[in-house]
Amino acid sequence: MGVMGAVPLSWYLMLSAILFSLGVAGFLMRKNLITIFMSIELMLNAVNLSFVTFSRHYKQVDGQIFTFFVMVVAAAEAAVGLAIILTVFKNRSTLLVDDVDSLRL
C-alpha cells in the first residue's frame, strides 16, 4: 500500500539487534537463574529473527530451517536446563546465581 508498503530489511535486523541486546542485559543483570535462562531464550529468538529475515532476503528457505533447528535445540536445552535448575533448587534452596558459587576458591 504505497510508500508504507515496503519495510526495509534493516528494520528487521535492527529489531533483532535490540532484542539481542536486551537479552544480553538480562543475562548480565538478573540474578534469578530462571530469568537468566529466559534471557538466553530471548537472545536465541533475536537470532532466529535475523535468520528468517535473511532467508526472506535471499528468497531461500534455508534460514527458516536454521530457525527450526534452533527451536529444537532450545527445546532440548530448556528440558535439561530446567531439570538442572530444579536440582539446584533442591540442593541449595536458592535460585540466585550469585549464591550458587561453591566452585569459588
Added chain:
Amino acid sequence: MHYLWLIPAFPLAGFLINGLLGRRLPKSIINLVAVGSVLLSFLWVVKTLQALMPLESAHIEHYFTWISSGTLNIPYELSVDRLTAVMLLVVTGIGSLIHIYATGYMAHEDGYYRFFAYLNLFMFFMLTLVLANNYLILFVGWEGVGLCSYLLIGFYYLKHSASTAGNKAFIVNRIGDFGFSIAIFLIVATFGTLDFPKVFEAVKALPVETSAGMLTAICLLLMVGAAGKSAQVPLYVWLPDAMEGPTPVSALIHAATMVTAGVYMVARSSAIFLKSPFAMDTVAWIGLVTAVMAATIGMTQNDIKKVFAYSTVSQLGYMFLALGVGAFSAGIFHVMTHAFFKALLFLGAGSVIHALSGEQDLRHMGGLYKKIPVTFITLACAWVAIAGVPPFSGFHSKDEILLAAHHHAPWMYWVGVVTAGMTAFYVSRAMFLCFFGSYRGHHHPHESPASMTIPLGVLALLSLGGGYIHIPQFLEPVFPLAEAHHDQSLMVISVAAGALGIGLAWFMYLARPGLADSVANAFGGLYKLVYNKYFVDEIYQSTLVNPLVAGSRTVLWKGLDAGLIDGIVNGTGSASQWVGAKCRRLQSGNIRTYATWVVVGAVVLLVSIGLASGGAR
C-alpha cells in the same frame, strides 16, 4: 603360480595351532601338527621343485606391495632359484627329520607344546629367509630366526645359564644385525631398491673404480651381519653357549640351518662381493681365522656338545673361506654336507646324552659302542664324513673348498689342511672317549627309541652318500663354475692330514691313555690358553661389556634419565602448577562473572570483525 607361500605357511599354521591351543592338546596331536606341518612343507617343496625343474632362472611370485613410499617400492615376493632349492631341501628335509627326532627326545620334558611351537615358528622364519626375493623380507626372516634361536636356547628358562646364554646369543646377534641393517640402508641409498634381481643388475652395471668404496662398505657390513649370524670371528662367542638349548635345537638351528644363513646371504649377494676384492679377502681371512681358532679350542673341550659346537664354528669358517676365495658353490656344497653330518653328530650326541640321562662330559663316558650300537654306528658315519675320509660327503665338499683355496692362495690351502687334520683329531677324540675304552660313568645307558634312531639312520645314509649329489654343477646357472683342475696330490695331502688326525687321536686316547694329560701338562700355558677359549669371553667382558654397563649406569641412567628427562617432566609439572596458581584468580565461581567474561569475549570478537572488514564497506 606354484603357491610358494604355502611352503612357509604350513609351519606357521603349525605354530599358531600349537602355540594357541597346545596347552590343551594331547601330545599325540601336538606331534601330528608339528611334524605334519614341516613334512607337508617338505613335500610341497619337492612337488614345487619338480614342477619348476629345470630351474635355469629364478622363478618369482609376486603377492602384494608391502611398502610403497615415494620411489621406494618393496613388494612381497618369494622366489626360487637353484640356490634356494638346495637350501629349501636342506632346511625342510633335515628340519622334518629333527622334528621327528625331537618328538622322542623331548618326550619327557614339560613345555612340550611350547617347544614345538617355537620350532615351527623357526621353520617359518627360516623358509621366509630362504625364499625372500629382497633384502627386507630376508631381514624379516633373519630377525625371526634370531628370535626363535633366543627363545629355544633359553628354553629351560629356569636354568640361569640357559637364559643368560639366550641373552648372549641375542645381543651378539644384535651387533651383527645392526651391521646388516646399515648395509640394507646403504643398498637402498645406492640402488633405490632391495629386490635381488634389480640390485644385482645394477651392480653389474656399476663401474668398479667409482663405486668400489661404497660396494666395499656394503659388503663389509653384510659380512658383519653374516659373522653375527654364522658365528664368525669376532662374533662367534654366542654359539658354544647356545648349546644350553635342547640338543635338537642345537642340531637344527645351531648346526644345520640358521647358522648357515650367513653363508647363504653372502652367497646370495655374491654379485656384490665379486665387485669388491678387498671384501672377498676379508671374508676369506675371517673364515680361515675362525676355522683354525675354533678347531684348536675344539681339541681341548670335554663337553661333547661343546666339542661339536666349536667344530660347527670351524666348519662355518671353512664355508666362509670358500666364499672368500670365490668358490660360492663349494661353500653351499659344504653347507649341505655339513648340515647332514653335523646334524647327525648333534643328534647322535643327543642320543648319547639321552642314553646317559643327561651326562654330557666325555670323561664320564666310554665303551658305549656295545650298549648303544645304533647310535654308535650312525655316529661313526658322521665321523668318517666330517673327518674327510673318502669317499664320504665331507671329503667331497672339503676337497672342493681346499682346491679353490689353493687356486686362490696356496698358503690358505695349507692352513686349511692343518685345520682339516685338527678337525679329524677332535672328532675322533670325542668318538674314542665316548664309545671305546672302559665305561667311566655311573648311569645305566639304554638305547634311544625308534623315533630318534630312524632319523639318525636317514642322516647317516645322507652323510655317507651326500657327497655324490654334486652341488657345484647343479648351481652352475647361479654361480659360474671355477675351472676345476683336479690335482690328485692336493687331494691326497688333505686326506693324509685327516688320517694323521685320526691316528693321533687313536694313539693318544686309546693306545696310550694318559698320554693326553701329560701332553697337556707339557704345554701347560698353551693348553690353559686354548682350554679357556683364548679367554675371549673374559676379554670381551672387561673391554666391552663392563665399560658399556658402567657408562649406561652413570651417564645414561643417572645423568640423562634421572637428571635431564625427569627434570623436564617435573619441571613441566611444577611450571603448570605455578601458572595454575596464578590463573585460579579467574575462577571466582560466580556464574554471572563468567557470563560477563563471555560477553566481553563477544564484544572483542565483534570489534575485531568490524576492524577486519574495514568498517564493513
Added chain:
Amino acid sequence: MNFFLITLIKTGIIAAVLMTTLAYLQWVERKVIAHIQLRVGPYRVGPHGLLQPLADVIKLMTKEDLVPEHVNKFFYIVAPILSVALALTSISVIPFGPEIEVFGVKTFMQLTDLNIGVLVLLAISSVSVYGVALAGWASNNKYALLGALRASAQMISYELPLALAIASPLLMFNSLSLREIVDAQAGYSFGFIARWAVFQGPFPQVISFVIFMIAAFAETNRIPFDLPEAENELVAGFHTEYSSMKFAAFFMAEYANMVTICSLATLLFLGGWHPPFPVEFGSGYIPSALFALAGAVALYHSLHPARPKDRFTLPVFAAVFFAIALAMAAPVLSPILVPLFWFASKVGFLLFLFIWVRGTLPRFRYDQLMRFAWAFLFPVSIVHLFATALAVALFTK
C-alpha cells in the same frame, strides 16, 4: 476496502451465532443430562426453560464481581480474558461451508482461509494452556494451583496424541488448509460411500478419529478427564476463586473449545459439509424433510390433551420448523443452508457425544490419566501415523 467490509460482516454474523450457540449449548447440556438422569431439567424460565441461558447471562452480569485480597491482580484478571479470547480466535479459521454468492459477492463461509489453518489451530490450543495455568497461579490458592497444574499438564500431554492423530489425515490430503482438506473429502467412492477421511481409502482414519476424540475430551477438560475441576478433591479447580463474568468467561471458553474441536473433527474426519450420500439419492431434501417432520411432531404433541401448557408454544415451534424446512428447500437459500445444515448436524452430533459421555462415564484417576496418555495413546497414534504414511506412500501416485 471491500475485503474489510465483508470480513466485518462475517465477523459480526459468526460472533452472534457463536455466542447464542454457546449459551444454548449449555442449556442443551443441562436438558440432555437431565433426561439421562430422568429429570426434566430447566423448565421454568420460558417454555421448556428456553430462556434459561438468557437468565443465566443476566445473573452472571449483575453478580458482584469480587476480586479476592490475596490474588495477583493483574494475572487474575488477564487469565479469563486470555482463555476466552484464544478460544474464540480459533473459530476464525474454521470453514462452515463452501464458497457462496450473496448479492453477487462471492465469498467463503469462513472468516479467513489460511493455508496453515490446522497449524494455527494447534498453536492456539497449545497457547490456551496459559489461561488456565495463570488463573490457577494468580488465584494464589492451593486448590486452584493444583487444578491449574493438573489442567496444563494434562493439556500438554494430550496435545501430542491430538497432533499425531491430526497428522494422519493431513498425510492423506497433503494440505494444511482446512478448506482444501474438506474439498479433498468431496465425492463418493463406488458412487455411494462418502469419501470422508473415516471412510476414504487407502487407509480409513477410524483409529485416528477415535484417538482424536479421546484427546479432545482431555483437551477440553471434560469428563472423564475433568480432573482440574474434580470438585471432590479440589473444589472447582483453577477457577475456584472466580465469580460472575470472569467465571462465565472460563465457561464460555470451555464450550467454545468444545465447538472448535468438534468442528475440527468434522472437517478433518467427517467430510465437513459434504452430505453422507450423494445428491442423486436425494440428500438435498433430507434437511427440509427432517425439519418438516420435526414440525409435524411438534404439532401432534400440541394437540395432546395431557399437555395444556404446550397448546400455544408447540405450534410456534412447529411454524418455525416449517419455515426452516421451506428455507432449506428454497432454491435461492438451499446452496447456503444445506451444507451448513450438514456441517451443523455433524458438529451437533459430536457435541451431543460430549454431553452423553459426561452423563454416563465416571472420572479417571490422575495417574491413570497420564499413564493412558503416554503409555497407550501416544504410542498407538505414532504407530498409526507410520501405518498411514506407509499406506499413502504405497497407494497414492
Added chain:
Amino acid sequence: MDAILFLIFAAIAVACAINLVVQKHPITSALSLVGVMGALAVIYLLLGAEFIAAAQMIVYAGAIMVLFVFVIMLLNAGEEKKPARPSWFAKLLGIPLTIAVLGLLSFFVQHGSPQSSVTFGEYTGTAKDVGRALFTTYLLPFEITSVLILVAILGAVVLARKEMD
C-alpha cells in the same frame, strides 16, 4: 500497511523484552517473553515464514515457555532477593557491555545490511518448501537433532528422578 503492522508488533516485542529484563518477578518475565514470541510470530508471518511462525507458537510459546511457567510455579519462585555475594564484576560491566553490544550490532546493521525491502505476500516459505528442504538437504542434521532430543529427554528424566527423592 506492512510498516504499520511491523511497527506495532516490533513495539510490542521490544516492550515485552524490556519488561522481561526489568520485572522482578520471574513469572512476569516469563509471560513477557511469551509476548515477545507472539509478536515475533506475527513478524515471521510478515516475512512470509508461515510455517516458522506456527512452529514458533507451538514449540516456543506452547511448549518451552509452558515448561518455564511450570518450573516457576513448582518452585513457587518469588521476587528476586539480594544475593549474599553479588558479582561486583557483572555489576560493574553489565550496562557498558550491553550498550557496547547494541552499538556494535546496530553499527553492523546500518553499514552491513543489504539494501532490500520486504513487502508482505510476495514470497512465502510454505510448509511444503520447509519440509522438502528439511528432508532432503538437511536430512542428516534433522536426524541428529532427533538423537539430541532423545538424549535431552533422558537427561531431564534422570535429573528429575534424582530431584524426586
